[in-house]
Amino acid sequence: MQIGSLIKYHRTKKGITQRELAMGICSIPHLSKIENNAKDANKETLRLLLERLEINLQDVEKSEQNIRHLLKEFLDHIQFYEKDKITEAFNQLENYVDIIVFTDYAYVYELYRLRYYVFIRDFNKAAEQSKWLQAQKQNFSQHEEYLFTYFKALFLVLRGRYEEGDELLTRLVQADNRISHLEGEFYYHLGLVKGHLHQHSQAIFYGKKSLESYYEEYNLKRILHVMMMLAINYSRAELYDEALEIYSHLLRNAEMFNQIELLPHIYNNIGDLHDSMANHSIALAYFKKSVSLMSKDTDFYLLSLYNLAYTEYKLGLWEDSKDSFELLKAEATQMRVVHFRLFATFYLLLLSDQEVKAMDLLENKILPSTSKLAVLIGAKEHYSSILANYYKREGKFEKAVQYIDKGENG
Secondary structure (H helix, E strand, C coil): HHHHHHHHHHHHHHHHCCCHCCCCCCCHHHHHHHHHCCCCCHHHHHHHHHHHHCCHHHHHHHHHHHHHHHHHHHHHHHHCCCCHHHHHHHHHCCCCCHHHHHCHHHHHHHHHHHHHHCCCCCCCHHHHHHHHHHHHHHHHHHHHHHHHHHHHHHHHCCCCHHHHHHHHHHHHHCCCCHHHHHHHHHHHHHHHHHCCCCCHHHHHHHHHHHHHHHHHHHHHHHHHHHHHHHHHHHHHHCHHHHHHHHHHHHHHHHHHCCCHHHHHHHHHHHHHHHHHHHCCCHHHHHHHHHHHHCCCHHHHHHHHHHHHHHHHHHCCHHHHHHHHHHHHHEEEEEECCCHHHHHHHHHHHHHCCHHHHHHHHHHHHHHHHHHHHHHHHHHHHHHHHHHHHHHHHCCHHHHHHHCCCCCCCC
């Protein structure tokens, strides 16, 4: 605790001069050195100065202990993905703002604020906090610098800037300065990034390392999250049997541990797996389950609804597909999610026998929009293939060539 800085803060806050505070206790130059943390004062002098400022030293020391405890609790809640407790711990820390700045935890607290804003997806506050921390970086300890790099990487990843996030996380791996109590989280997030970058073998490798740490911590929620990530990457790597086995365990464990909020995500991903295996009818059943359970007003609800509508389209269930795409368009418009609104509009045009308009929308609006976000790389490949095949059928081979290399199937 920087007692001198605390004394100066409360003295100026109360509008007391150094002369008034020091009178009968110590000299003004002595007080000045204490306030600048340039001299250690004896306990009696500190007691008298604090007493005059109506500050109880025992209360200050107890507050410092509480701050240390709350910081640990906050990080534990993050690691165990305890949403309500995370906000509660953060709000409790906010009550100590006037004291934290005078402790050794000042920068750790500010770093945890960044982690909190990233966790609740408040990107504006996260950006402001990251900018402020960047300006303070030269004052960080090695531990604090690690945390800043890690949390900044998470921020980049959530904004869809996967390559930049991967670069920062890989730098930490290469430096081999990971912190043991964060290894599970670190490897989990690194696995997620590798998956987004279609580096599925690496995603599986880091997912397994993450799983080892979470098993040691008995971190059941995160174990389920990692299993989900592993199953997705097994599926993307076309290791379908491995993916199916993990999903069967996921369903059983999510129900056993009452992780009901995970079920619609699991159903959607199993549907996606069966779709990849060309089991479209089975996939449809799982997408229906997902949509029925998924919380509305979320991007994942729109994704599940899109998967349902597109699978109905592939199966030739035209009326059902039209109804689902119309619902998707309405929900996406209300939520202002442009790409899903455009996707729905495209298929509604096809279902209305307006292929020329659909392809014009695809070329001039959908593909430019999917090129802007890394998270839409799969959609870009899908729609590029559709446009390339359309121009081939029309005999416009030069136009088709522009999109062949961008699509999955040429």
